[in-house]
Amino acid sequence: MPRRAHVQTTLNGEEIDFLCEPRQSLLEVLRDELNLTGTKEGCNNGNCGACSVLMDGRVVNSCCVLGVEAEGAAVTTIEGVAEGETLHPLQQCFLEEAALQCGVCTPGFIVAAKALLDSEPDADEGRVRHWLAGNLCRCTGYDKIVRAVLKASEMEEVTA
Amino acid sequence: MKEIDYLAPSSLGEAYAALSNGKTSAFLAGGTDIIVQLREGRKQVDQLIDVKHIPELISYAWTGDGGLEIGASVPFAEIYEDDEIVRRLPAVIDCATLVGGIQIQSRACFGGNIGNSGPAADTVPALIALGATLTLGSADGTRDLPLEDFFTGPGQNVLGPGELIIKVNIPPQPANSGSFFHRFIPRNEMDIAVVNVGARIDLDADGERIEGARISVGAVAPTPLYVAAAGDALAGETPTEDTFARAADIAAEAATPITDMRGSIAQRVHLTRVLTYRALNRALERAREA
Ligand SMILES: Cc1cc2nc3c(=O)[nH]c(=O)nc-3n(C[C@H](O)[C@H](O)[C@H](O)COP(=O)(O)OP(=O)(O)OC[C@H]3O[C@@H](n4cnc5c(N)ncnc54)[C@H](O)[C@@H]3O)c2cc1C
Ligand code: FES
Ligand code: FES
Numbered sequence: 001m002p003r004r005a006h007v008q009t010t011l012n013g014e015e016i017d018f019l020c021e022p023r024q025s026l027l028e029v030l031r032d033e034l035n036l037t038g039t040k041e042g043c044n045n046g047n048c049g050a051c052s053v054l055m056d057g058r059v060v061n062s063c064c065v066l067g068v069e070a071e072g073a074a075v076t077t078i079e080g081v082a083e084g085e086t087l088h089p090l091q092q093c094f095l096e097e098a099a100l101q102c103g104v105c106t107p108g109f110i111v112a113a114k115a116l117l118d119s120e121p122d123a124d125e126g127r128v129r130h131w132l133a134g135n136l137c138r139c140t141g142y143d144k145i146v147r148a149v150l151k152a153s154e155m156e157e158v159t160a
Numbered sequence: 161m162k163e164i165d166y167l168a169p170s171s172l173g174e175a176y177a178a179l180s181n182g183k184t185s186a187f188l189a190g191g192t193d194i195i196v197q198l199r200e201g202r203k204q205v206d207q208l209i210d211v212k213h214i215p216e217l218i219s220y221a222w223t224g225d226g227g228l229e230i231g232a233s234v235p236f237a238e239i240y241e242d243d244e245i246v247r248r249l250p251a252v253i254d255c256a257t258l259v260g261g262i263q264i265q266s267r268a269c270f271g272g273n274i275g276n277s278g279p280a281a282d283t284v285p286a287l288i289a290l291g292a293t294l295t296l297g298s299a300d301g302t303r304d305l306p307l308e309d310f311f312t313g314p315g316q317n318v319l320g321p322g323e324l325i326i327k328v329n330i331p332p333q334p335a336n337s338g339s340f341f342h343r344f345i346p347r348n349e350m351d352i353a354v355v356n357v358g359a360r361i362d363l364d365a366d367g368e369r370i371e372g373a374r375i376s377v378g379a380v381a382p383t384p385l386y387v388a389a390a391g392d393a394l395a396g397e398t399p400t401e402d403t404f405a406r407a408a409d410i411a412a413e414a415a416t417p418i419t420d421m422r423g424s425i426a427q428r429v430h431l432t433r434v435l436t437y438r439a440l441n442r443a444l445e446r447a448r449e450a
Contacts (some may be wrong), residue, residue, distance in 0.1 A: 002163050005166065010247045021163070022163075022164050022165060022166035022208070023161040023162065023163060023164045023198075025195065026197075027376050044197075046192050046196055046201070046263070046264060047350070049261065049263055052263055055266070058235075058237060058266035058267075059262055059266055060266045060267055061192075061263040061264070062262075063195075064190075064191050064195050064196065064264075064267065065190050065191060065195075065267070066166065066188070066191065066195065066208075068168075069165045069188075069191070069210065069212075071168075112262065112263070115262070116262075118312050130349070131262055132261075133261045133262075133348070133349035133350055134260060134261020134262055134263045134264065134349075134350060135261070146345070154321070
């Protein structure tokens, strides 16, 4: 049995601890140890963004982070984006704009877009496209996704 | 990935101790190169030494004379979100904003880009053009060396087994100086450079004559190149189409690229000339604004 490290972290606002092997990525820990399967594995090499999570407010690819590196960090996954039963404006707008087909890329897009709107609620289309360059979608095409993010940004402005 | 040990030293002393425990090591900065390389079996080590808890590596500061010292592990996003760096060292921003997408920039850093020592590393030609040096540290002390002297081959550098990069030092830039970095990739974002170029031009006080220039090109040789002869050819000249074209020819002559899936030898030599010419023009614009 390989040695496992003890890691304390704040996950979706809750202080938790878990055991993992140092070689396990944060993505593997989330999905296989903590049963948070909303975060997806696409490429497992940093290119597709499907595994995006927030770490201390910044969007990162969880396949390029080790589980042990979450020690002391605040991690937000797609499971932490809605408020109970109330969808986040981004989630609502992805539904309304039909910004997904198979949905594998969607959690990553929403988490990445949330990081953008949290820091730049007024982001324009160019900014949204540039910010989401690290997220790939192989079914939907990007226009609907960008439209959904821009619509959510308007909603947030209204509610802010 | 094979089983691996993980250490997170909180001081340089602890890091040096970890490096001398008899195990093979790699450093874990942003992890965007090394984690993938270990997972895909392209590299194998006994332990990963996380270099994101060492104070000297995770901070950056302006020096009294106007230079900038950037800890090896400071993520690119932290650098390009700093308005003063944006204003004073735009060429640093040119390269920091180009590495990967936002997810990569949240973690990846100069120490990792340089430490990985890829021939196409995007921050390197920009930093060489700016005249950057590295401070390396080991249990025996520290040493400084010009960035262009760090690389010895693809993925290879002069680091000794007990040594790490502490920081990148960008010297104060002359008063009428401007620098620019750009690269050619087949898409708009997220690709490895076919060719990349950094250029700096120092003008005299009247802004008429070039006092000196530095040109560096990447992805066209086993290591990033500092083409001193191309910069020297500009010293004392006036900035014209002809003088810039001559410097660009010298840079292209220094290129010894290979053909691979990203580009052919002929294309890379051509791109070296074109990108150098353009980088010089953009550096000149910035020198005139300075
Ligand atoms: C999707 C994707 C896109 C990318 N796009 C680009 C791009 O556009 N341009 C580009 O240049 N690169 C790109 N890269 C490669 C990579 O992101 C960069 O090279 C990055 O700067 C590496 O930094 P890091 O902190 O993640 O390094 P790590 O992966 O943590 O480390 C890389 C290497 O550097 C060594 N190292 C780290 N810190 C030190 C230190 N202090 N002293 C000595 N050695 C050290 C490590 O041992 C390791 O060998 C991309 C990667 C991915 C996955
Ligand atoms: S699965 Fe992590 S970037 Fe693709
Ligand atoms: S909806 Fe299938 S990959 Fe984006």
